[in-house]
Amino acid sequence: MARITASVYTSHVPAIGAAMDHGKDHEPYWQKLFDGYEFSRQWLKDNTPDVIFLVYNDHANAFSLSMIPTFAIGTAPHYPIADEGWGPRPVPAVEGDSVFASHIAQSVIQDDFDLTIVNEMAVDHGLTVPLSLMCGKTDAWPCRVIPFAVNVVQYPVPSGRRCYELGKAIRRAVERYDEPLNVQIWGTGGMSHQLQGPRAGLINREWDNAFLDRLIADPAGQADMPHIEYVREAGSEGIELVMWLIARGAMADANGGPAPHVAHRFYHVPASNTAVGHLILENPS
Amino acid sequence: MARITASVYTSHVPAIGAAMDHGKDHEPYWQKLFDGYEFSRQWLKDNTPDVIFLVYNDHANAFSLSMIPTFAIGTAPHYPIADEGWGPRPVPAVEGDSVFASHIAQSVIQDDFDLTIVNEMAVDHGLTVPLSLMCGKTDAWPCRVIPFAVNVVQYPVPSGRRCYELGKAIRRAVERYDEPLNVQIWGTGGMSHQLQGPRAGLINREWDNAFLDRLIADPAGQADMPHIEYVREAGSEGIELVMWLIARGAMADANGGPAPHVAHRFYHVPASNTAVGHLILENPS
């Protein structure tokens, strides 16, 4: 059967992609950030999965206001790179896994999550920046990717609890799959940031670190935090952090198994307007 | 506050729309069918709501395979009529209710239903044929309509239980709305029919009538019937009947109130390939 071996959490600031694409990653401003991912790049080389189930949000690129899915799973064979307004990022297109993604969709829908199935979708920095951070510059991503987009743009977004329960359902789906796949689940977005209004630039280092602590040690408790606290304490765009709970809910301990091993933890301010948080959690094998 | 006063259930065969549009409704073949809606047309004149929350399914018109939402709520101000391949039906465009629909979307998403919000959508016979059956030929529909589309085309479709629970959440949403609106909820599609393969033409009169009986008297029990029974007993397209459970779940008795009054019941075979079932249930006021 397929297994979730690890989860990865990381912010996904567009400026990080731009820094890499324009060769600025060794400038002092960016070097401090990329240093925090040096371990991770080696770790991913040593622990390359067959498939990454990548939870992220679209930023008005694949989805406009004409149709806003709460949860959308990509079941396409591949995904082009979105032109977000600056031209498409010069990174490889993303190869999907239609068969496995459809299996997960079926299982999760039968577990009462009302997914939207998507077969034609360009992927934006929400998906490509985490890949770039973890893989560096590359001509081909190291494995297949199943994009899973969460609406965190128009309110109401799904609750932390709903996201956490969805993670559990994804784990059940993975374990019902006959092929012996090594699967990682990534939760992306956040941490504290606000991109709009006179309060733009908000950063809450203390809150972010408390979130990381609790995500590791008490994810079920974290799942019950209401949205308003994310928005007030971590900025209007800090709400992206609910997506991390999907990945966290898919780990063994959320499903009656042992606690994960913290392989890596990193926190840095700023990347452009944003606090960058990053975790790698491994399931005991 | 807004209130759900009644629910209406009806099949939605495209040929019914064609018969009306081409003035064939007084031919003997069709007259028997339309006779069963004579009561209903008068009833709707006497009980015109402010808004109809119309649960239906799209038949590869608004949604292709590029994006398949399990549940999609229309929050647009209006909806054009789809060209399903024969040209658009000559019926009025549908006026929506953006504010009320958005309110319902917010409430239902916060109740853990993962809706897709849709603002640009053509509506097909799944929505217009029930309106035509209930309103007759008209230059303007009698009230605003909130289209609610359910995926019953690509498996897996939502379970009967999920649909019934969704109905309850819609009722809660309606009752949380401050405006004193008179709201009806309609469940459409079905009854037994199969449009494909060597088994096409299947009709199961006994099963259909047992479904109607049970929908009235024991909807919670009906909600637990697995999909396979719909498909085996009522044909591959008979699965549309799960949508009736959404409307039924929004009635008072599903939410601790009194049982509904059966204002009208009708059953007829055939309309083209399909068994036509029709119910009007009123909530005691």
Added chain:
Amino acid sequence: MALDKPYKDIPGTVIFDAEQSRMGYWLNQFCMSLMKAENRARFLADERAYLDEWEMTEDQKQAVLDRDLNRCVQLGGNIYFLAKIGATEGKSFQQMAGSMTGMSEEDYRDMMVSGGRPIEGNRYTHEWEKK
């Protein structure tokens, strides 16, 4: 353990699940294109040329050219999508459904008027294998 597909045990019926949908993706998307009057006209003017614009298999194209809806369904077509081929020629859903049963149009219509195909003997595949 893989997911259960109990609906494989219904005779004369293909349930449109993710597997069928994947197989029939471009066949169905081709059908969607017939929602536009201009595409209907182009298709009717030169079916082969129009079909060649789509990433369909040769089998799928041939099944469309043959108007073999059963074959189209086996190759991943869904009836709501396929109906747009019939609509392009002015065919009704009843004509299309009937064409898949091996019955004449008249016999199928008569069967429907007399109450439709009965459920007895049509629930499980083994009931058809006996025939």
Added chain:
Amino acid sequence: MALDKPYKDIPGTVIFDAEQSRMGYWLNQFCMSLMKAENRARFLADERAYLDEWEMTEDQKQAVLDRDLNRCVQLGGNIYFLAKIGATEGKSFQQMAGSMTGMSEEDYRDMMVSGGRPIEGNRYTHEWEKK
């Protein structure tokens, strides 16, 4: 009882809910159109003419012409959509976000490098009213 909107009590912040989305629908859809290079070029060539193709209010058009992003947000714009106006001119997210704070580009950048805007005093609207 109407639904609760506790997020109205956060200073300097507009949460993009259904109400804002409805108000800003065409403003945001106009922004989406700037994802295509040809539309970006047309917009830059004649902003007013391009805006007049959209069902936007005069206030919304003026706010775009003025590059007044705070006003755009109040009129229903969402920052991810509005960012495409900045992208069209080669502006970064940091320049856009900074422009909404009343700070100079340099001051905003310096604030971010020094750890960002602190949370103290920035949680509730009443904290700003005192200022």
